[in-house]
Amino acid sequence: MTATKHELLRSHLQNLIERELAPDERLPTERELAQEFGVSRMTVRQALERLENERRVYRVRGAGTFVARPAITKSIELTSFSDDMRRRGLTPGSHLRTAESIPAGANVGFALGLSPADEVVHLERVRTADGVPMCIEHTYLSAALVPKLLDRPFDNSLYDLLRDHYHIRLVRAEQSIRATVLDEATATLLQVPAFSPALLVERTAYDQRDRPVERAMSTYRGDRYAFEIEVVRPTTDGTG
Ligand code: GLP
Numbered sequence: 519m520t521a522t523k524h525e526l527l528r529s530h531l532q533n534l535i536e537r538e539l540a541p542d543e544r545l546p547t548e549r550e551l552a553q554e555f556g557v558s559r560m561t562v563r564q565a566l567e568r569l570e571n572e573r574r575v576y577r578v579r580g581a582g583t584f585v586a587r588p589a590i591t592k593s594i595e596l597t598s599f600s601d602d603m604r605r606r607g608l609t610p611g612s613h614l615r616t617a618e619s620i621p622a623g624a625n626v627g628f629a630l631g632l633s634p635a636d637e638v639v640h641l642e643r644v645r646t647a648d649g650v651p652m653c654i655e656h657t658y659l660s661a662a663l664v665p666k667l668l669d670r671p672f673d674n675s676l677y678d679l680l681r682d683h684y685h686i687r688l689v690r691a692e693q694s695i696r697a698t699v700l701d702e703a704t705a706t707l708l709q710v711p712a713f714s715p716a717l718l719v720e721r722t723a724y725d726q727r728d729r730p731v732e733r734a735m736s737t738y739r740g741d742r743y744a745f746e747i748e749v750v751r752p753t754t755d756g757t758g
Pocket of ligand 1: 599655735
């Protein structure tokens with residue numbers, strides 16, 4: 519009997535969170551929920567605690583329980599530039615500056631598991647958001663994995679092209695983010711003063727077969743780009 523009431527309460531809360539209320543809207547109080555579902559306040563509290571642990575609601579002491587915003591986890595998800603911009607409501611764009619086939623060299627070769635003499639495709643692109651330059655990207659792809667890429671004019675998402683034409687899905691990456699300053703040439707491309715601060719993101723991305731496919735160095739304008747990482751404190755709610 520209690521289990522049924524409890525389940526009803528839980529599905530009601532789920533419905534409120536997913537459909538009826540917007541993020542940051544307040545849920546009914548513990549007392550209201552207890553009355554409506556004929557359960558104790560302790561039962562309601564436990565249901566809310568569970569949702570809090572799942573980070574679907576948050577509680578503010580003295581104010582109530584609120585619907586949590588979907589987590590922003592950009593840097594721990596493997597996203598493309600186009601994905602990132604669209605999520606921010608901006609239109610991604612790209613100016614291709616260089617597209618060439620060159621020997622991998624020691625560093626790129628090492629990252630891609632190639633010998634320095636093996637061919638890679640090098641793309642240099644200025645990436646824009648609503649037409650404003652945001653980032654310069656140097657991308658190196660193992661040429662053997664993307665035959666005829668250079669014959670294929672593209673000005674949209676590289677990751678979409680890899681998926682649609684080469685059936686390569688990038689599923690994980692090793693990535694580092696460092697602070698840097700822009701040299702004059704890069705600053706001009708990004709339309710900011712020379713020596714402005716920037717973020718250098720280096721990525722080696724692997725496909726569904728765990729082959730290293732892409733090595734990329736992306737320099738983002740420091741004034742327009744932020745990486746957001748969700749960090750979670752382990753919960754100790756006293757229930758063991
Ligand atoms: C990000 C990554 C790059 C990657 C790019 C692909 O900017 N740092 O390594 O090449 O996304 O973006 P898109 O698919 O929009 O071309």
